[in-house]
Amino acid sequence: GQQLNQSPQSMFIQEGEDVSMNCTSSSIFNTWLWYKQDPGEGPVLLIALYKAGELTSNGRLTAQFGITRKDSFLNISASIPSDVGIYFCAGLPGNMLTFGGGTRLMVKP
Amino acid sequence: DAGVIQSPRHEVTEMGQEVTLRCKPISGHDYLFWYRQTMMRGLELLIYFNNNVPIDDSGMPEDRFSAKMPNASFSTLKIQPSEPRDSAVYFCASSLPGRYGYTFGSGTRLTVV
Numbered sequence: 001g002q003q004l005n006q007s008p009q010s011m012f013i014q015e016g017e018d019v020s021m022n023c024t025s026s027s028i029f030n031t032w033l034w035y036k037q038d039p040g041e042g043p044v045l046l047i048a049l050y051k052a053g054e055l056t057s058n059g060r061l062t063a064q065f066g067i068t069r070k071d072s073f074l075n076i077s078a079s080i081p082s083d084v085g086i087y088f089c090a091g092l093p094g095n096m097l098t099f100g101g102g103t104r105l106m107v108k109p
Numbered sequence: 110d111a112g113v114i115q116s117p118r119h120e121v122t123e124m125g126q127e128v129t130l131r132c133k134p135i136s137g138h139d140y141l142f143w144y145r146q147t148m149m150r151g152l153e154l155l156i157y158f159n160n161n162v163p164i165d166d167s168g169m170p171e172d173r174f175s176a177k178m179p180n181a182s183f184s185t186l187k188i189q190p191s192e193p194r195d196s197a198v199y200f201c202a203s204s205l206p207g208r209y210g211y212t213f214g215s216g217t218r219l220t221v222v
Contacts, residue, residue, distance in 0.1 A: 031208040042213030099152045
């Protein structure tokens with residue numbers, strides 16, 4: 001089946017630092033999505049990408065759909081304590097979402 | 110819209126008991142998904158429905174698990190009998206057809222002792 005490799009698995013950073021995480025696939029995806037899961041809640045959609053090369057921002061978050069259609073990255077600028085959570089990439093090779101293993105982000109005030 | 114609504118939020122039960130988790134999807138969403146999340150295995154798709162019909166249940170771990178969707182606004186996931194290894198957070202999600210992503214509920218944290 002489809003495999004999404006998400007890295008890093010966890011990050012512990014200082015408030016104010018920028019964060020970068022990425023996702024790679026062995027297959028071509030038509031859509032890339034980035035979700036955030038707050039503690040005790042379900043994942044919430046942050047950004048959706050639909051075209052190779054597309055760069056999309058949502059506040060301090062920026063995500064890009066890789067040119068090869070096999071990767072995507074998410075950047076968070078000037079991190080704040082409420083950025084804490086698990087970030088998941090997800091891809092649509094067809095009709096069903098495939099999720100990465102998640103990046104657990106911890107922010108030290 | 111109130112989003113995807115799951116109940117209960119927390120469930121603690123004894124091994125061997127029947128557990129029923131409930132989900133109300135977003136009105137108008139044609140797809141409904143049940144996921145299980147654990148530290149070891151991450152998010153696992155258990156089963157999904159399209160227009161109330163189960164399409165793929167290959168992720169259901171054993172015959173002890175069953176899911177139904179009697180109408181467009183309600184689905185259940187049942188575990189009978191429950192075992193300690195079933196302890197996890199169970200999420201329901203719904204979506205429109207196409208590339209719009211899924212909307213998740215807040216999950217049910219199940220603890221089987």
